[in-house]
Amino acid sequence: MPRHLLLRLEAPLMAFGGETIDNFGVIRDFPALSMITGxxxxxxxxxxxxxxxxxxxxxxxxxxxxIERQGKRLQDNQNARLGAKDAGWTTWGRPEGRAGGAATYDSPHRRxxxxxxxxxxxxxxxxxxxxEPPSLDDLAVALDHPARPLFIGRKPCLPSQRLFAGWQDAEDILDALQSVPLPAAQPEVRLQWPEGEGTLAGDRQLDLCDERHWRSGVxxxxxxVREGRLREAVQAEESAG
Structure with a gap:
């Protein structure tokens, strides 16, 4: 039976980024494959x-x-007055300046x-x-002793507890998610898992664009994938069976 690594993502703020439209950084309900890879x-x-x-x-x-605990969504409005000679740090390793005519500097940069x-x-x-390296054991060690500070989606989103949450032997991803007892205060949870990794009564199939081409950055x-809901009574019946 395959061994699965468990991660618990918990923080005051988290961001599971979706498609960015203009200056709006939207989020999804579940983390992207690319986010967990990163x-x-x-x-x-x-x-x-x-x-x-x-x-x-x-x-x-x-x-x-x-989703172990459903949080609330909030939006951060960021404003910065930037001049023609102002430049910002980027992950590409070179400064980024502002483009446009002189009138564009009359208004703040908003996100x-x-x-x-x-x-x-x-x-x-x-x-x-x-x-193949790295192995699951390599990942577990790295999560407990990371080479750099870790964040969940965006750099301000620092984990509030240990990320590595243990191991679970299971036939597939859905089985692994079902095998872990539900939180006491959460009798029903939402799940998302890859197609071919189990089915759940009442679930639905979706097509998801969440794989990054790391060289181009897009x-x-x-x-x-499939999405569904798991209820405490159903989990108890399957555990007994």
């Missing part, structure tokens, strides 16, 4: 320029999530960023093939 790569100490490593880790990653506040998620993941392609 989180693990950061823990391992990989550099952003190591694109082949990132692509391969993303290809091997099989993961699903369940809107959405966040999940006081939310908690459980992630179940495995790597295929399992015997997302592309679609992968099928």
């Amino acid at each position: 989180l693990l790569a950061n823990a391992l100490g990989w550099r952003r320029e190591e694109t082949e490593r990132h692509d391969r880790l993303q290809e091997r990653l099989v993961m699903g999530a369940r 809107f960023r959405d966040y999940h506040a006081d939310q908690s998620l459980l992630i179940a993941l495995r790597l295929e093939p399992a015997d 997302h592309g392609g679609w992968r099928p």
Whole structure:
């Protein structure tokens, strides 16, 4: 039976980024495959320029999530007065300036960023093939002893507790998510998992664009996932069976 690594994502603020439209940074309900890839790569100490490593880790990653505690959404409105000679730091390793005519500097630079506040998620993941480095054990060690500070989606979103949450032997991702007891105060949870990794009564299939091409920095392609709800009574029946 395959072994799955469990992650618990919990923080005062988290951001599971979706498609950015103009200056609006929207979020999704569940973390993207690319986000978890980046989180693990950061823990391992990989550099952003190591694109082949990132692509391969993303290809091997099989993961699903369940919302342990539904938080609230809030939006941060960021305003900055920037002049023609002002430049900002970027992840590309070179300064970025403002473009446009003189009139564009009369107004502030505005951005809107959405966040999940006081939310908690459980992630179940495995790597295929399992015997290729890095292994699940390598990831577990890196999460407890990360090479760099870790964040959940955006740099201000620091974890409020240990990320590594243990191991779970299970037939597939849905089985792993179902096998962990539900929180006492949460009799029903929402789940998302890859197509082909189990089915749940009343679930639905969606197409999700959440895989990043790490060399170009853009997302592309679609992968099928399933979403559904797990109730305490159903979980108890399956555990007894």
